[in-house]
Amino acid sequence: MSKQEVKTGIHFSQVETGDLSQWPDYSISLPGVDLPGKLFLKDLLGLTGCEISINSMMPGESMPFYHRHHHNEEVYIFIKGQGQVQIDGKILDVKEGSIVRIGPEAERLWRNNSDEQLAYIVLQVKENSLGQYGVDDASVPEKAVSWG
Amino acid sequence: MSKQEVKTGIHFSQVETGDLSQWPDYSISLPGVDLPGKLFLKDLLGLTGCEISINSMMPGESMPFYHRHHHNEEVYIFIKGQGQVQIDGKILDVKEGSIVRIGPEAERLWRNNSDEQLAYIVLQVKENSLGQYGVDDASVPEKAVSWG
Numbered sequence: 001m002s003k004q005e006v007k008t009g010i011h012f013s014q015v016e017t018g019d020l021s022q023w024p025d026y027s028i029s030l031p032g033v034d035l036p037g038k039l040f041l042k043d044l045l046g047l048t049g050c051e052i053s054i055n056s057m058m059p060g061e062s063m064p065f066y067h068r069h070h071h072n073e074e075v076y077i078f079i080k081g082q083g084q085v086q087i088d089g090k091i092l093d094v095k096e097g098s099i100v101r102i103g104p105e106a107e108r109l110w111r112n113n114s115d116e117q118l119a120y121i122v123l124q125v126k127e128n129s130l131g132q133y134g135v136d137d138a139s140v141p142e143k144a145v146s147w148g
Numbered sequence: 149m150s151k152q153e154v155k156t157g158i159h160f161s162q163v164e165t166g167d168l169s170q171w172p173d174y175s176i177s178l179p180g181v182d183l184p185g186k187l188f189l190k191d192l193l194g195l196t197g198c199e200i201s202i203n204s205m206m207p208g209e210s211m212p213f214y215h216r217h218h219h220n221e222e223v224y225i226f227i228k229g230q231g232q233v234q235i236d237g238k239i240l241d242v243k244e245g246s247i248v249r250i251g252p253e254a255e256r257l258w259r260n261n262s263d264e265q266l267a268y269i270v271l272q273v274k275e276n277s278l279g280q281y282g283v284d285d286a287s288v289p290e291k292a293v294s295w296g
Contacts, residue, residue: 010254011235011236015246020244040282041247047221047223049275049278050197050273052223052271062293066288067289068289071280072278073198075195089296090157092162096167097164098164101193103160105159109293123198125277125278127197128196128197129274129277130196130197130273132218133272134199135178139217145211145212147234
């Protein structure tokens, strides 16, 4: 897929990754292996607190290696299809709406063992980095809502 | 929707939020207002580096107030439908596959101005908290892949 156009403003950035049906067209190259259906977003969007990748696995596809992390917690958010995640040898069934947190040290692997596309989002965040959160980090200006 | 069951292991946790078609059944209560179609996940999953919410807006629904953040960068990941995001008065059109980073200080608002469900994921991460990321934070054990 061609290079993504990023729209930026003073306090925001936006990218269009396409419909989920287009995600299989992305790929990344690692030493000795290409991973289809993956696009990293941190550098594209100028993210400062997380890495995000969008991901697609077609039927029968699988990660070709285990991996661990050093500092980062990962979260896998499954948004279409079904598959399996293996964590320290334990196998979890996942599907649309499954969300899995994985600590840095765990050995992880995943696959699409179904007959339809598996689409998911993977987050990397620094373990124990979040301070206040939810509505506690927010404030609401006194300003009537307007769409102009 | 009834309380979610969380499966936990030594280095992981997993929750089933249901198909996207079930997300409208969630809601959160804030002082003076209920927000339909929203579920926060940090406390459920024991996340330490991010807050995540899953979200659904039905046709015509809109956030009833602007908000800013103090310390947290937000990322909106749109996975179904279409709508609009307003950031410091600028209006962005978003749809399935749109991903928007918003800095803490920006005033933000969003709505579903279409005739179908809008589903999206919102992340809160501490601004500038991420160190190494992507494959640089990972290591690959010398171990043959096995699904047992």
